[in-house]
Amino acid sequence: MRESVAIVVVLYKAELSLFHKDLLKNGNITLIVVDNTPGRDLDLRADRLVYIPLGDNLGIATAQNEGIGQARESGCDYVIFFDQDSVIPEGYANRMVEEYKRINGLVPNLFLLGPTVTNGRTKEVYKSTIHRDVWAAEDFILRREIISSGSCVALRKIEEVGLNDDYLFIDYVDFELCWRANNKGFVNGLTTNIKLIHYVGQQEYRIFNQLVIISAPIRYYYQVRNYLWLIRRCYVPMQWKINRAIKLIVFPISFPFKVRCWREIYVQMFRGVKDGLLDKRYGKSRSGNGVI
Incomplete structure (x- = not known):
């Protein structure tokens, strides 16, 4: 019997794409x-489809937490996360899930x-340079960390690690969950x-092969606000803190030469510095803090 x-x-x-609607062809999903x-x-109705309108932009962390809660209520065994722009292969x-079970048999402390x-x-x-x-x-x-889109986790392991930290709203939400899992003795991987296939950002270019x-x-x-929050947490890897600091300082130097909206980016980065240092939140959430 297949797991739910x-x-x-x-x-x-x-809108909900055809890639996502095709998932309902599988009776265990x-x-x-x-x-x-x-x-x-939206008027989304179908067997085994649950639509949860939040009424406002509460961030990716809160949205995924709501989805996890519904998965619990539905008695599911595994959760897979997708972004709206992911192209999902048939049978994915x-x-x-079968791959998760196989690897978990070899690596019992697998989380994501x-x-x-x-x-x-x-x-x-996509390959890491560090x-x-x-x-x-x-x-x-x-x-050490992976992006959430396309990732799979056993629901019982979320109970041990906790939900997303929705204070972060969007950026580094998936990384923080991975680091917290690492801190509790779990591992993540690919x-x-x-x-x-995944689309990230609006534009790409390289600086010294980066x-x-x-x-x-x-x-x-x-990105800036959450970085200033996360560097205070002891379980966040020092290598990431240093590497991310370099990128947040060095990469923006190239923006006036490469990016049309560089002025607006600078304004948002300045706001991020101010709110990060003052522990100020911008962006709503439903539950406050998803860490349980």
Whole structure:
């Protein structure tokens, strides 16, 4: 008998794509759609589809936490997370769960398993410039942190690690969850057997072979503010603190020469510095703090 799987998709000013609707063809899958679009309540009705309109943009952390809560109520065994812009291959969910079970049999302290992520624009596999591949098992590469899109986790393990920290709202939410899992004795990683096409940011270019991903200006507010919050936490890796500080200082120097909206980005970064130092929040959430 196949395990029950919840797929949590977060929408923000986007429609539910055919890629997501096709997931309902599998009888063991419950599709949970959490809508962060302000003032919207779509008429989404189908067997095994749960639509949760939040009525406002409460952030990716709160939206995923709501989806996890619904997965619990639905009696699901596993949760898979998707962004609205992910291109989901046919049969992805059940293949990912089977891969999770296989690797978990070899690595019992597995927490979050992600696919090999391919850049939707360049078709290249995203590779870390600071992490060397460490193989913990066949076809499984350890990663200190992975992005949430396409990732799979056993619901029982979320009970041990906790929900997303929704004070962070959006940026580094998935990384913080991975670090907290590491701190509790779990590991995260990627399978090379499953691939997922993903689109990140609005623009890309390279500086000295370092990939620079340009996001919407408001994202730089959260990146800077959340960085200043996270560097105070003892379980956040020192290597990440140093590497991220360098990127937040060095990369923006190139923005006036490469990015059209560089002035707005600078304004948002300044706001992020101010609110990060003052512990001020910008952005709503439902539960306050998802850490349980």
